[in-house]
Amino acid sequence: MFQRTYVLRVALLIVFSMVLGCSKSVRYGDPKGIETVSIEFGSTDLHKVAEEMTRSMLVSQLVVEGNRPLITVQDVKNLTSEYIDTRAITDSIRTELARSGVVRFVVDEEAMAQQVSELDRQQDGEYYDQETIAEKGKMLGAAYRLEGSIRSIVKQSSDVKDVYYKVNLQVWEIRTGILEWSDETDIRKIRD
Amino acid sequence: MRSWFKQLRYLSALGLLLFLVSCSFMGKKNGCPNGDVVFVGDLGDIDIVKVSCIPKDGILRVLVEIKNDDDKERSLAYRFDWFDEEGVVLGREEAWKPVYLYPKEVKTIRGTAPNWLAADTKFLIKE
Numbered sequence: 001m002f003q004r005t006y007v008l009r010v011a012l013l014i015v016f017s018m019v020l021g022c023s024k025s026v027r028y029g030d031p032k033g034i035e036t037v038s039i040e041f042g043s044t045d046l047h048k049v050a051e052e053m054t055r056s057m058l059v060s061q062l063v064v065e066g067n068r069p070l071i072t073v074q075d076v077k078n079l080t081s082e083y084i085d086t087r088a089i090t091d092s093i094r095t096e097l098a099r100s101g102v103v104r105f106v107v108d109e110e111a112m113a114q115q116v117s118e119l120d121r122q123q124d125g126e127y128y129d130q131e132t133i134a135e136k137g138k139m140l141g142a143a144y145r146l147e148g149s150i151r152s153i154v155k156q157s158s159d160v161k162d163v164y165y166k167v168n169l170q171v172w173e174i175r176t177g178i179l180e181w182s183d184e185t186d187i188r189k190i191r192d
Numbered sequence: 193m194r195s196w197f198k199q200l201r202y203l204s205a206l207g208l209l210l211f212l213v214s215c216s217f218m219g220k221k222n223g224c225p226n227g228d229v230v231f232v233g234d235l236g237d238i239d240i241v242k243v244s245c246i247p248k249d250g251i252l253r254v255l256v257e258i259k260n261d262d263d264k265e266r267s268l269a270y271r272f273d274w275f276d277e278e279g280v281v282l283g284r285e286e287a288w289k290p291v292y293l294y295p296k297e298v299k300t301i302r303g304t305a306p307n308w309l310a311a312d313t314k315f316l317i318k319e
Binding site: 102 | 248249251253269271283284285286287288289290303304305306307308
């Protein structure tokens with residue numbers, strides 16, 4: 001009985017060691033480094049798009065020192081055939097612009113429900129100091145809206161895959177409907 | 193009369209001081225004082241032809257002319273670091289961005305500062 005348990009334990013130990021031996025090691029990488037693990041839209045592409053578009057907007061006529069226009073953001077439309085988290089593109093662009101301090105953002109369509117809910121909570125609740133609650137009707141309307149799209153052209157043969165991405169962003173003046181700024185950037189990735 | 197001259201002398205001195213101060217600030221804004229280029233690792237036949245800093249509407253813009261003297265195409269990565277007037281790094285580190293060069297090609301890489309505080313830059317390039 002003792003021998004059987006002993007043998008079982010040794011066998012388990014061997015199996016465990018083999019599993020550990022076969023598993024791949026984990027290491028930290030540079031989050032801003034060039035990533036070429038696969039041909040799909042990746043972190044390098046996301047950083048490139050966000051940086052290029054933000055910097056382009058910074059030197060446009062839209063942003064004049066001190067005017068800090070109010071902008072609302074709409075998600076970048078994914079018009080490619082692959083799944084791309086376009087919210088990540090939108091968020092990165094907004095964060096970069098907010099960090100530069102040259103524009104201000106108002107609540108976008110997606111966050112509106114939460115904003116209204118918080119206003120209602122403060123107004124309706126009897127737990128808040130009436131002098132500190134946020135009044136309704138004081139939210140500022142955006143002067144501009146930012147929108148964009150990402151498209152791709154994919155070519156594939158038996159041993160080569162070529163993907164071309166084109167990201168286009170536009171800023172429209174809401175009151176007049178004038179296109180105030182637009183730019184595009186492209187990325188080409190080849191797997192062979 | 194003498195007091196009027198004295199006042200004029202003070203005003204002239206103040207004007208000259210203001211002029212010199214504004215000139216010194218303008219000097220820092222025009223172009224990048226250092227505009228360093230850093231090769232991360234051995235890049236072989238890759239040369240930097242020219243680095244130009246052009247401030248426009250208060251935002252520092254940089255043009256880096258890079259030449260591939262190699263007979264093969266090269267796939268490299270670059271980024272800019274940005275510094276304020278005191279030499280402190282601005283914001284977070286930029287991401288490395290890919291750049292593709294044909295044999296003997298000269299390419300101009302454009303960089304734009306992340307905000308109005310940038311007064312200097314460093315261009316980093318690697319394989």
